[in-house]
Amino acid sequence: MTETTLEASAEDLLWPRYADPEDLAAIESVPLAARGLPESTYALLVRAAARWPRRDAITVLPEAARWREPLRRNYAEVLADVHRYANLLHELGIRRRDAVAIVTPNCAELIPATLAAQLAGIAAPINGGLSSAHITELLRRSGARVLIAAGPELAPDTWDAMCALATTGLVDALLVLRPTAASEPPPALPVIDGVRVGYLTALAAEQDSSKFDGAPPTASDLAALFHTGGTTGVPKLAAHRHSGEVANAWMIAANSLLDEDSVVFAALPLFHVNALVVTLLAPLFRGQSVVWAGPLGYRDFSLYAEFWNIVAHYEIAAMSAVPTVYAVLAQCPIDADISSLRYAMVGASPLPPAVRENFQTHTGVTLVEGYGLTEATCATARSFPDRPRPGAVGQRMPYQHVAVVRVAEDGTWVTLPAGDTGVLIISGPTVFAGYVTGRDGRGHLVDGLGTLVDGWLNTGDLAHIDDDGFIHLHGRAKDLIIRGGHNIDPATIEDALLEHPQVSAAGAVGRPDVHSGEVPVAYVALTAGADVSEGELVAWAAERVQERAAAPKAVTVLDALPVTDVGKPYKLGLRADATRRELLEALAGSAGVRAVKAVIEDGAVVATIELDPAADEREVTAILGRYAITWTVVVAR
Numbered sequence: 001m002t003e004t005t006l007e008a009s010a011e012d013l014l015w016p017r018y019a020d021p022e023d024l025a026a027i028e029s030v031p032l033a034a035r036g037l038p039e040s041t042y043a044l045l046v047r048a049a050a051r052w053p054r055r056d057a058i059t060v061l062p063e064a065a066r067w068r069e070p071l072r073r074n075y076a077e078v079l080a081d082v083h084r085y086a087n088l089l090h091e092l093g094i095r096r097r098d099a100v101a102i103v104t105p106n107c108a109e110l111i112p113a114t115l116a117a118q119l120a121g122i123a124a125p126i127n128g129g130l131s132s133a134h135i136t137e138l139l140r141r142s143g144a145r146v147l148i149a150a151g152p153e154l155a156p157d158t159w160d161a162m163c164a165l166a167t168t169g170l171v172d173a174l175l176v177l178r179p180t181a182a183s184e185p186p187p188a189l190p191v192i193d194g195v196r197v198g199y200l201t202a203l204a205a206e207q208d209s210s211k212f213d214g215a216p217p218t219a220s221d222l223a224a225l226f227h228t229g230g231t232t233g234v235p236k237l238a239a240h241r242h243s244g245e246v247a248n249a250w251m252i253a254a255n256s257l258l259d260e261d262s263v264v265f266a267a268l269p270l271f272h273v274n275a276l277v278v279t280l281l282a283p284l285f286r287g288q289s290v291v292w293a294g295p296l297g298y299r300d301f302s303l304y305a306e307f308w309n310i311v312a313h314y315e316i317a318a319m320s321a322v323p324t325v326y327a328v329l330a331q332c333p334i335d336a337d338i339s340s341l342r343y344a345m346v347g348a349s350p351l352p353p354a355v356r357e358n359f360q361t362h363t364g365v366t367l368v369e370g371y372g373l374t375e376a377t378c379a380t381a382r383s384f385p386d387r388p389r390p391g392a393v394g395q396r397m398p399y400q401h402v403a404v405v406r407v408a409e410d411g412t413w414v415t416l417p418a419g420d421t422g423v424l425i426i427s428g429p430t431v432f433a434g435y436v437t438g439r440d441g442r443g444h445l446v447d448g449l450g451t452l453v454d455g456w457l458n459t460g461d462l463a464h465i466d467d468d469g470f471i472h473l474h475g476r477a478k479d480l481i482i483r484g485g486h487n488i489d490p491a492t493i494e495d496a497l498l499e500h501p502q503v504s505a506a507g508a509v510g511r512p513d514v515h516s517g518e519v520p521v522a523y524v525a526l527t528a529g530a531d532v533s534e535g536e537l538v539a540w541a542a543e544r545v546q547e548r549a550a551a552p553k554a555v556t557v558l559d560a561l562p563v564t565d566v567g568k569p570y571k572l573g574l575r576a577d578a579t580r581r582e583l584l585e586a587l588a589g590s591a592g593v594r595a596v597k598a599v600i601e602d603g604a605v606v607a608t609i610e611l612d613p614a615a616d617e618r619e620v621t622a623i624l625g626r627y628a629i630t631w632t633v634v635v636a637r
Contacts, residue, residue, distance in 0.1 A: 014285075018398070019256040021384060021468065027254075027398045032429060037250055040217040040242040042082075042119040044249070044284045049079040052260075052287035059314065060108040062180045063294035064303035067310050071108045071181040075287065078112055080209035085116035085200065087207035090214045092146055092173050092196070094121040097443030099142040099225055101171070103128045103135060103162055104150035105295035106270055108180040109200060111280065113148050114270055119212055122444075124225040124237070125271035128158040131546030132165065134235070139170055141237050142225050143439045148200060151176040152187055154295060166195050175200040179295070219243035222444060225436060226273055228374040228487060235489065237436040238374045239446045247429040248377040249281035251397040257343055257385065260286045262317035265310070267293035267303070267325075272485075274347070277378035278320050291316060298325045304332050312336035318343040322485035323351045323628070324516055326367060330358040341365050343385065347372060347393075347485075352514070354625035369393050371471060375457055376400070377430040381471050392470040400428035403456075404465055413453065416464075421474050421604075424463040425456045432457075462604055474604040474630070479571050481510035481520050481550075488550045490571075493522050496544035497537060497555070502530035505561045508552060509571055511578035514586075514626040522552040523574050525560050556581075576605045579629060583607055586627075590620055594636055607631040 013035050016027045038044040048057070053076035060071045073081070094100060100117035102125045104110055117123035124142040126135055128150065139147070149162040154177055166174045173196040178186060189197050217223065223242040227235035258264075266279035283290050291314045294300055298321060303310075307329060310316070317340055326346060341363070347370040356367050371393035372379040380402070381394035396402045404422040405413040416422045434446030451458045462474040481488040490508035497506040505525040510518030524537060537555040545551045562573035576598040587593045592615025597608045607629055611617060617633060624631045 017256055018254045021395050024398060032399045037246050039219045041223055041245055041281060042216055044246055045079055045115055048284045048287055049075040055287055056289045058111055058290055058292055060180045060292040061294050064300045064306055067306055081112035082116045083209045083212055084204040084207040085113050086120040087213050088204040089120035094146060096221060099124040099144040100146050101126060101139050101142060101144035102148045103158060104177050105155050106292060107154055107177055107295055109177045110270055118223045122222045122225060127271045132161050134546055136165060138227055141436055145172045147171045148175045151178055154179045166192050217242050226374050239433040239436055240377055241433055244377045244430045245281060248277050248379060250285055252278055252282040252379055253285035258318055262288050263315055264288055264290045265316045265319040266290050267297035269297060273374050273378040274320055304328055307332060308334045308336045308338055311338045311341050315340040320345040323355050324484045326359045327355045330362045343368060345370055352626050352628040373459060375432045376426050380426055389470050392472050395470050400426060400430055402426050404463055418465055418467050421462055421464045424459045424461045426459060427456045482517060483519055483549055484516040486549060488520055492545055492550055493520055493552050496541045497522055497524055500540050502527050502532045507561050507569055507574050509574045509578055512582050512627045512629050517628055519553045520550055521554045521578050523556050523558055523561055525558055572600050576600055579605050579607055586623055610634045610636055612636060
């Protein structure tokens with residue numbers, strides 16, 4: 001057999017047909033281990049640079065308004081940058097089990113810096129919008145002694161916070177990133193006792209660009225630590241293995257709808273798993289070019305005015321965003337040829353039917369829903385544009401397995417049949433290693449903390465699986481609030497309110513919202529004789545909640561918070577009340593609305609709207625369709 005034939009055979013194994021739901025069985029007839037996936041994210045990049053050295057890997061926009069002035073780097077140049085940055089990290093003492101913290105918005109330098117951190121050690125990206133106290137605690141948990149951070153030109157507030165943090169002795173090196181395509185001389189950096197401070201690219205300039213000086217990672221090594229909302233105040237650190245990230249990236253890249261010439265648009269922050277796996281690692285498999293938005297990404301309002309021009313100019317074929325982004329884009333006039341856009345992926349929070357309908361009608365592009373979570377690396381289910389299945393988030397991806405269980409009183413899991421609603425569980429190569437609970441001489445200590453049972457991950461999401469294997473979500477068994485795809489831990493809100501001397505109990509939940517999917521609201525019970533108002537409590541919480549997006553939009557005073565039969569807080573009752581209040585307000589201008597109720601069915605909130613016979617039912621259903629909730633309309637007779 002010739003070398004060319006061997007390569008063709010390997011490619012056939014790597015790229016099975018994956019365009020329809022029926023393809024799943026044929027794909028899984030070949031063991032994943034036989035498909036020849038690269039061992040690590042570094043090996044994946046090396047493969048791409050060897051195959052397509054001169055092809056553009058990344059095209060980075062300095063900002064939305066300057067979308068015609070990108071910085072381009074081909075695959076060979078990206079690999080060279082990764083080698084230089086990784087060798088600098090190696091020189092600074094980073095080894096396989098050491099974390100490198102990264103706190104910065106997106107920019108051209110961040111992309112190779114993230115891959116370099118995974119090559120030399122373990123990347124630990126952190127949301128710069130978190131409070132300094134949260135960032136400090138995440139740094140402590142990760143054990144990172146090297147910090148890559150946005151400089152004063154890129155994100156002044158982040159820079160000031162990281163400089164202050166560096167003076168505490170928590171890190172040994174502060175490596176600074178500049179804006180994409182910066183043309184002005186860089187500003188001078190401060191001298192911090194005991195900390196090496198310098199611009200990353202300048203410090204790495206003399207490092208070897210042809211190879212990495214240390215030992216490359218293996219499949220079982222940790223690649224990244226991603227913070228994710230949990231049930232305590234500070235986010236947990238979920239540990240990803242190289243094998244999990246590579247496998248999940250392949251599952252996404254195996255999509256037969258996209259080929260090597262497809263251009264992908266990226267605008268989510270790289271501290272989010274979707275940005276890393278969907279728009280950085282997956283394109284490496286096929287040598288696709290990725291156009292990266294400026295540092296604000298989808299939060300840059302000027303991006304929406306130029307978005308369709310960007311799609312047309314760069315011939316964007318695929319993009320990934322949260323529902324709120326598509327809701328805005330559905331209102332942006334299209335004055336360009338966007339026929340290249342074939343694949344618009346949506347996830348991170350429930351998709352309201354009205355957002356789907358408005359976007360697809362406006363653009364002619366099908367929204368393809370997906371489902372995933374950080375603890376399962378990124379993506380677990382995908383939909384098929386030509387085979388829509390309303391109400392489902394998709395079919396499980398190859399080699400991942402899903403089931404629905406009922407959690408018994410003794411904690412054991414009872415598997416439920418198709419159609420029954422229960423807690424969704426996942427197993428397979430993408431399930432994370434666990435949460436970081438500490439460190440010892442051998443590296444990070446990880447533990448599933450109750451979410452892992454015999455290799456199965458408890459997602460905390462309520463769902464049913466239909467007869468064809470498609471997943472239908474029914475809310476969350478866990479308490480996380482998801483605002484525009486961003487996880488908010490209700491404990492941060494509750495703790496802030498409980499600091500008030502007149503608050504005796506507090507519960508925070510998500511209230512449905514047409515713009516953000518849901519927003520945080522809170523309910524409190526007060527001490528005897530209390531005279532504090534709801535407005536004063538909103539202001540109190542806003543001053544004390546560490547993250548602005550998590551500050552409650554409303555605080556409602558109740559005589560007592562609802563509890564279960566065994567005295568535990570009953571958040572579903574609060575969610576139902578929040579849903580009822582939101583819909584009462586939204587429907588206040590609609591004549592003929594007789595009653596608005598919200599009840600719990602199968603562990604999920606279901607709204608019921610009762611109308612007079614003369615009411616305009618279409619008007620009411622149009623309003624309800626803007627929310628990602630389950631509802632029914634009943635016309636009184």
